[in-house]
Amino acid sequence: MRIRRIALIGHSGAGKSSCLLSLGIDRKLADMDTVLGKKQSPPLEAALGWLALDMLVPVIVVVSNHEQMLLEMRKAKLDGQYSEQFAAIRFVYLHKSKQQLQAHLTLPTAGGQIRRQSDQKYTLDHYQRFH
Secondary structure (H helix, E strand, C coil): CCCCCCEEEEECCCCCCHHHHHCCCCCCHHEEEHHHHCCCCHHHHHHHHHHCCCCCCEEEEEECCCCCHHHHHHHHHHHHCCHHHHEEEEEEEEEECHHHHHHCCCCCCCCCCCCCCHHHHHHHHCCCHCC
């Protein structure tokens, strides 16, 4: 299976949605949170199916920051599971220093929203763990 998707991962505020906006890619189709929901971590099979197999999904997508799902993906990939699906995806980690991220989190999102103080604090408090 050839690569079908570039999957952007990174902290909230790392620039994932801004990349989609800059490239003219519709977030309604390319943002995992928008497609699969953001209240609960999507099951691994649903996330990989959307990332690797759904032909309606744009080439560049944003992956949810659900820690449990990301840990399950990592374990599955290291264990050699779902090798065909993983072969179709290239993960790109967008990273900012903690200082850059702190400044960026105070700015409006790509969708024009202001992040709540509690969300900013959570992102900064979990910076190293996520990284």
